[in-house]
Amino acid sequence: MADISSSLSMPFIQPSQAQKHVTHNEALRILDVVTQLGVAADDQTTPPTSPADGTRYIIDAGGVNEWANHEGEVALFENGVWRFFVPRAGWRAYVINRDALVVYDGAEWIDLDSPELEEIETFGLGMNSLPDTPFSAKLNATLWTALYRADGGNGSLLKTLNKEASADxxxxxxxxxxxxxxxxxxxxxxxxxxxxxxxxxxxxxxxxxxxxxxxxxQPRLPRFKGVTNFDNFCPAGTWTKIAINDLEYNEQAVFDAATNQFIVPVDGTYQLGALLTFKADSSTAARMGAQLLINGVTPISGSQVENTAAHFNGRTTISIQTLASLSAGSTVELHGIMRSQPGYFMADRTDFWGFKVG
Structure with a gap:
């Protein structure tokens, strides 16, 4: 049967032992010293001259007098003499004079806020740290707050993320x-x-x-601009869909040149516009008008324009600029009309454009 316990080296009462109370009291004394351990200081090398009974210290390196050769041990002053206890890895103590918590790592006592803790390789909060993430946390909320001026800070909070090279x-x-x-x-x-x-x-x-x-x-912003590459004939008094078949750009393929329609990719607000140039058929008495239609039926508010002044071949234009709230899947078409006389919407100078703004 062992004489002492494996962790705290407390003596065991042996069979047929006389004065069992002595052994029992010694075990209680050890428990009293190391349980809820609080020490007066951990930075002294010389025993105090008049310590109070029961006072405990962690002896700093270079102990002298009664503390010589007891570096790192817990010293207890009791009944006028010093007693010493060798710590084991995991012992923790509260250091009263520094208001600090220390832990023994098997070789030395270290502060729990010591710079030495910065050398730990992994840290898991609420979970085991993952192989590629040495710091891992599993929780539902976090708070980072600046250190206020009243607490000794400057009131600001900056978080810095750093990489080694541009390609990283x-x-x-x-x-x-x-x-x-x-x-x-x-x-x-x-x-x-x-x-x-x-x-x-x-x-x-x-x-x-x-x-x-x-x-x-915004590389993925829905947007388009196209022109017609031929003169679009428009009979007198007839609304005609203008063929926009030459696209300068068409992000996310939102304009279908086969149907001459802008197809709305997502719900949102869109800015739309058009410029139409007059080309005479047999008479410059024709008068241009234009509008944008949703799903080929409903005119967009603010898109209906008309020029009733004298028209000049290749020089007279009308333009549309408007905002519209559109739903995904809807279509928008450009329609034109010639009043009184037939005419053309001129090739390469008649365009239609749009993009999402919100």
Whole structure:
């Protein structure tokens, strides 16, 4: 049978032992010293001259007099003499004179807010740290607040994320059930980038801010501009859909040249416009008008224009600019009319354009 306990080295009462109370009291004394351990100080090397009975210290390096050769041990002053206890890894103590909490790591006592804790390799809060994320936390809310001036701070809060080289990544990855859905930061360059993905593999850029100029690009903004490459004939008094068949740009393929329609990709507010140029058929007495129609039926408010002044071949124009709240899947068409006499909407000088603004 062992004589002492494995953790605190408390003596065991042996069979047929005389004066069992002595052993029992010694075990209680050890418990009294190390349980809820609080020490007066941990930065002294010389025993105090008049310590109170029961006072405890953690002896600093270089102990002298009665503390010589007891570096790092817990010293207890009791009944006029010093007793010493060798700590084991995991012991914790509250240091009264420094208002600090320390822990013994098996070799030395360290502050729980010591710079040495900065050297820990992994840290998990509410979960085990993941292999590629040494710091991992599982929680429902976080709060970061500036240190106020009244508390010794400057009232500001700055968080710095740093990367090594321009081609590296630096930013935030937003996930759903650990599947990436968006990125925000400096990914692959020094331009600020907001990108989304439906599958964690194929990314599309919603915003890119150039780091040198500050100019913001919206690569996926729904937008189009097209012209007609032939003279569109319009009979007198008949609304005619104008064929916009030569596209200068067509982001996300929102304009269908086969049907001459802008197809609204998502709900939102769109700015739309058109410029129409007159070309005479047999008479310049024709008078131009134009409008934008939703689904080929409903005129968009503010899009109906007409020029009743004298027309000059290749020089007289009318224009449309308007905002419209449109629903996904709706179509918008450009229609024109000639009053009194037939005429043409001139090739290469009649266009239709639009883009999403909100």
């Amino acid at each position: 990544d630096n930013g935030f990855v937003f996930q759903q059930d650990f599947q990436t859905r968006a990125l925000l930061g400096l990914f692959g360059s020094d331009n600020l980038r907001l990108a989304t993905t439906p599958d964690g593999t194929n990314f599309v850029d919603a915003l890119i801010a150039d780091n040198a100029t500050g100019i913001v690009d």
